[in-house]
Amino acid sequence: MSTVAVHRDDVGSKIGMWLFIFTELLLFGGLFIVYAVYRYKNPVAFHLAGEELDVTVGTLNTVILLISSATVAMSISAVQYGNKRATLSYLLITILLALFFMINKYFEWSGKFGHGMYPGSEKLTELGQGEVLFFGLYFAMTGLHALHIIIGVTILLIMLVRIMNNKINKTYFVQLENSGLYWHLVDIIWIFLFPLFYLIS
Amino acid sequence: MSNSHNQESSYLDYKGRFKGIFAWIFSTDHKRIALLYLYSIATFFIVGALLGLAMKLELIAPGKTIMEAKTYNGVFTLHGITMIFLIVIPGLPAVFGNFLLPIMIGAKDVSFPRLNLLSWWVYIFGAAVAISSQFLGNGPPDTGWTFYAPYSFRTTTNMLPAVLGAFILGFSSILTGLNFIVTIHRMRAPGMSWLKMPLFPWALYGTAWIQLLATPIVGITLLMIVAERTLHIGFFDPTLGGDPVLYQHLFWIYSHPAVYIMILPAMGVISEILPTFARKPIFGYKAIVVSTLLIAFIGYFVWGHHMFTAGMSGTAQFAFSFLTFLVAIPSAIKVFNWIATLYKGSIQLKTPFYWAVSFLFVFMIGGLSGLVLGSLATNVHVHDTAFVVAHFHFIVFGGVGYAFFAALHYWFPKIYGKMYDEGWANTGWVIFFMGFLILYLPMFVLGIMGMPRRYFDYVDEFSRLNIVSSLGAILMIFGLIVIILNLVRSARYGKTAMANPWGGPTLEWQISSPPALENFNEIPVVSKDPYDFSNVKLG
Amino acid sequence: MDNKDNTHIVKYRTYLFVLITLIVFTFISVAITGIQLGKLAVVGALVLASFKSSLVLWYFMHLKYENQFLRLMVGLVLFVFIAVLIVTFFDYSFQ
Amino acid sequence: MITSNLSNLARGVDTAFIVILSVIFFFLIGLTVVLIIFILRYRESKNPVASQIHGNNKLEIIWTVIPLLIVMAMFYFGWTGWKPMDSAPPDDAFEIETTARMWKWSFKYPNGKRLDTLVIPAGKPVSLNMNSLDVIHSIYIPAFRLKKDINPGSERNAWFIANTPGIYDLFCTEYCGLEHSSMISSVKVLSADEFESWYADSVSETHIAVKTEVSASSRGKQIVQQLGCNACHSADGTKIVGPSYLGVFGHEVTVIRDGKTVTVTADEDYIRRSILDPNFEIVEGYNKGLMLSYEDLLSDEELDLIVEYIKSLN
CATH class of the missing domain: 2.60.40.420 (Cupredoxins -  blue copper proteins)
Incomplete structure (x- = not known):
């Protein structure tokens, strides 16, 4: 009699995670297509609208995300070495950096809202159509990205708890790897969002 | 493990942690999930078919016959949404893919059984959200299933639930596809190399990739509609600077490959049935595998042929027409291979075979009429007319529907361990087939004459053919009733089926009917080609 | 089923090195936009972004250490996306 | 029906139709006949033992290449037939x-x-x-x-x-x-x-002809019907897309103007405003942006007739 063994396939679940990441990439891909087309049709308006965004804040956030991406990768090395403390610290740094990113984002958005720039606002509609499209895309894309950060932080927090409970350990860490993959995805998307909105002006 | 024990623990009788209906809706067994999908899809299908009948009755004569224009517009929208998003897209993969994929590759389940159950729950949730649009405040949505901008921003009807429902259903589709890809990569039985895999799993593999790579695009597009309607972010509305044609691009980037999500598994089913009943291997196995992958790939780049009148650049029209003709080739290869499979066979004339052969016939009509639509000059004349509706129904209803019924009869003994009544099954098939042709063939002519689609009312010159078409619809519904009643009755009272009633060569026929909870006592070791009939025993 | 095909442990030093490269390139791309390059600015920024994201894919996401299949699939997905973008522009750039 | 030659576009389109439909019927009939012959000849009772044929590479190549050539021909005809539609109009058009x-x-x-x-x-x-x-x-x-x-x-x-x-x-x-x-x-x-x-002839048909009816209100009704207003506005009090005409005139109407709720009396001016600048004020419970101005489509005289019609529905 064969007992119903718990089916475990780490490689399989990693492939599954990658496939999920593909769908996420294409989800943003749809928005990138829209961005590309409207930028092509309204080059001047996009240029001018891009100047309204603060490059310093954007750069800071880029660096924050890059570091957080590196630390989450390091936490995986740490778990492979069997160093629980290091794993936890790297993960904690990642989460703190993500929160820092969100705080930055909050001030950036509320600044825009304070100036009466939000989707459907009168000030926005008074600007040209190109500007309306630019800010529409800006809010949609960075908003969707921020949503992914929130989901990512939640997942990383769950990982933190699971490492503390030794559910994730030297021999079983595919969940941490997958969470890491998700976090890098968030990073990659930002790597493109940053120049497209803040730099090309 | 003794045989009697094996019989007792068939997946249908298995008693798990939960009782009654909960033993089904919380089961992670791929076979039970497949049946959950089957019953939900069958329910929606009956609704969708009745909506279709209502439309044909409305069109039986010019002017108002049984409903108002407003109702009619709501009916064709709901017909489209249910048929496309709730039935044909999930249809074959979710029902027969779920049931058979693990068995055909010699696995005990899919890679992520819980995710599989989640897909079904997401499906039901999405369906509930989509259907709720019919009953909320401002009345049923009336945009057609394509949700074209900017009309979808202007209509006051309940667009949001319909669009969100479609978005949620996309998730279900993605999760199923993801699950299948990993399953095929990781869980094939020892010895089953890629080229020893049967063609239905191959088709599901191609389909899964399209589900994975195309669905997110429509997902984000639908979200953009939601954002535009609720937050007034300008994406596609020209008053906000948007470009309505861009919406069409994004919509068809998904929705054309979606046609291949529908038809590839259907082709896979036919590639299983024909060899079994001809008792010989499929002709040109490798060619069919390659054409499956080619269809999946090229199919991604032909979406523009839905937009030849929309105002694209001449270059784009040229490129899209060219690519569209290219994608016809792999489909043609498959048809030739299927017909050649029958050559020098020893054909058993059973119900699944009738369905498969009638599939070939209607698929040829559907595919060949697609050439008219791929060609620029002729497309312009018949675009957005009854011709497109006829072509589309020949491919989607003719293709997927026939394959679905073929699959249902073919694997019925395996799923239920009972035989259907052959006399009634054949009667149902004949009535349905006749009704189908009488319903849709006149619409080709109507389209060439110039009758636009989505018309509640029409000018008198179209009335004769519309009467014929509507009568065909009534006949076809009769056929459906016979088919469905026969199957429902047989699932309960049919004769007990043998393990391998047709003499099929693939793995699912080598285990008991219905299969045990974990399919195989021992994971089989595969050494033969999938369609090797040398040691196949009937019974 | 083998679960052990990925036992490679990446050294902290490697990550640190990649991170520094990424940050340097971020500042380079910011600096580049200071110069008026016109259309080249778009191309330049995108090339840099692609380079940075490849680093993330290759090292942080362990593609370097994964099997051939995954790399192939990542390539395929990127190819499909870029091809879709190009085909869409068959319409817009010839209007 | 298939060849009309009623316009300069028809010739190319119809040629493409004839080419493509010929190919379609050739293949459809040919393949169906082959299919039926195979089924009849190789059914179990006639041919009890199947020959185990796995494929034939030469045949595969033939039926890949020939259809490829045929579809390229069809593509060509479709393209040439379509080209005139994409061209710029001649100067004397x-x-x-x-x-x-x-x-x-x-x-x-x-x-x-x-x-x-x-x-x-x-x-x-x-x-x-x-x-x-x-x-x-x-x-x-x-x-x-x-x-x-x-x-x-x-x-x-x-x-x-x-x-x-x-x-x-x-x-x-x-x-x-x-x-x-x-x-x-x-x-x-x-x-x-x-x-x-x-x-x-500048007299005939400059505007939607309204000559036969006698009373102003019924002439107004005819204009309303011709413009398609009834698609959104009913004359019997039914709520469709926009408010009904019934019992509006002379009564108080609650509207939203500049985001504020105001009550106005539906006088002649109100009705004219609603037709010429429909989004200036929106009756409570209805949506903005659905109706566009009819300024270019109506003369003052016609506008008066419509007002008369709505007055008559009290």
Whole structure:
């Protein structure tokens, strides 16, 4: 009699995670297509609208995300070495950096809202159509990205708890790897969002 | 493990942690999930078919016959949404893919059984959200299933639930596809190399990739509609600077490959049935595998042929027409291979075979009429007319529907361990087939004459053919009733089926009917080609 | 089923090195936009972004250490996306 | 039906049709016959033992290459037949401003004539400069093999030469809402001479002809019907897309103006405002942006008649 063994396939679940990441990439891909087309049709308006965004804040956030991406990768090395403390610290740094990113984002958005720039606002509609499209895309894309950060932080927090409970350990860490993959995805998307909105002006 | 024990623990009788209906809706067994999908899809299908009948009755004569224009517009929208998003897209993969994929590759389940159950729950949730649009405040949505901008921003009807429902259903589709890809990569039985895999799993593999790579695009597009309607972010509305044609691009980037999500598994089913009943291997196995992958790939780049009148650049029209003709080739290869499979066979004339052969016939009509639509000059004349509706129904209803019924009869003994009544099954098939042709063939002519689609009312010159078409619809519904009643009755009272009633060569026929909870006592070791009939025993 | 095909442990030093490269390139791309390059600015920024994201894919996401299949699939997905973008522009750039 | 030669576009389209339909029927009939022969000849009772054939590479190559050549030929015919539709109109083309709006066509001629059917001369290039005021519409004249979507926010051109005088159907083929199927009109092709005299006659058909009815209110009713207003507004109190005409005149109406709720009396001015600037104030419970101004489509006289009609519904 064969007992119903718990089916475990780490490689399989990693492939599954990658496939999920593909769908996420294409989800943003749809928005990138829209961005590309409207930028092509309204080059001047996009240029001018891009100047309204603060490059310093954007750069800071880029660096924050890059570091957080590196630390989450390091936490995986740490778990492979069997160093629980290091794993936890790297993960904690990642989460703190993500929160820092969100705080930055909050001030950036509320600044825009304070100036009466939000989707459907009168000030926005008074600007040209190109500007309306630019800010529409800006809010949609960075908003969707921020949503992914929130989901990512939640997942990383769950990982933190699971490492503390030794559910994730030297021999079983595919969940941490997958969470890491998700976090890098968030990073990659930002790597493109940053120049497209803040730099090309 | 003794045989009697094996019989007792068939997946249908298995008693798990939960009782009654909960033993089904919380089961992670791929076979039970497949049946959950089957019953939900069958329910929606009956609704969708009745909506279709209502439309044909409305069109039986010019002017108002049984409903108002407003109702009619709501009916064709709901017909489209249910048929496309709730039935044909999930249809074959979710029902027969779920049931058979693990068995055909010699696995005990899919890679992520819980995710599989989640897909079904997401499906039901999405369906509930989509259907709720019919009953909320401002009345049923009336945009057609394509949700074209900017009309979808202007209509006051309940667009949001319909669009969100479609978005949620996309998730279900993605999760199923993801699950299948990993399953095929990781869980094939020892010895089953890629080229020893049967063609239905191959088709599901191609389909899964399209589900994975195309669905997110429509997902984000639908979200953009939601954002535009609720937050007034300008994406596609020209008053906000948007470009309505861009919406069409994004919509068809998904929705054309979606046609291949529908038809590839259907082709896979036919590639299983024909060899079994001809008792010989499929002709040109490798060619069919390659054409499956080619269809999946090229199919991604032909979406523009839905937009030849929309105002694209001449270059784009040229490129899209060219690519569209290219994608016809792999489909043609498959048809030739299927017909050649029958050559020098020893054909058993059973119900699944009738369905498969009638599939070939209607698929040829559907595919060949697609050439008219791929060609620029002729497309312009018949675009957005009854011709497109006829072509589309020949491919989607003719293709997927026939394959679905073929699959249902073919694997019925395996799923239920009972035989259907052959006399009634054949009667149902004949009535349905006749009704189908009488319903849709006149619409080709109507389209060439110039009758636009989505018309509640029409000018008198179209009335004769519309009467014929509507009568065909009534006949076809009769056929459906016979088919469905026969199957429902047989699932309960049919004769007990043998393990391998047709003499099929693939793995699912080598285990008991219905299969045990974990399919195989021992994971089989595969050494033969999938369609090797040398040691196949009937019974 | 083998679960052990990925036992490679990446050294902290490697990550640190990649991170520094990424940050340097971020500042380079910011600096580049200071110069008026016109259309080249778009191309330049995108090339840099692609380079940075490849680093993330290759090292942080362990593609370097994964099997051939995954790399192939990542390539395929990127190819499909870029091809879709190009085909869409068959319409817009010839209007 | 299949060859009409009624316009300059028809020839190329119909050639493509003939080529493609011939290929279709050849393959459909041929393959079906082969299929039936195989089924009859190789059924179990006739051929009890199947030959285990796995494939044939030569055949595979043949039936890949031949269809490839055939589809390329079809592609070529489709492309050449379509090219004239994509070309710019000739300089001497007769230009007509074409406006599509929810459920009504409007054609405006260079001399100011405006009507809801398209009247054109035979044998002369006609160029339609097309605009849509609300959603996507699509002009479709089956007899001329002409079809082009009209997207709001951008002008599109369609040009053609009609060959034979007569009356032909004109449809909207892009689904555009409630009364999509009644957004139909016709094309009247006149011989060059007839057209000249029709065009010079400034009295006839400059506006939607309202001559036969007697009372002002019933003339107003006729205009309302012709403009397609009834698609959104009922005369019996039913709530459709917009408010009903019934019992509006002279009564208090709660409207939203500039985001504020105000009560106004529905007088003649109110009705005129609602037609000419529909989004200035919106009756409570209805949505903004669905109706567009009818300023260009109505004369003052016609507007008065409509007001009379609405007054009569009290």
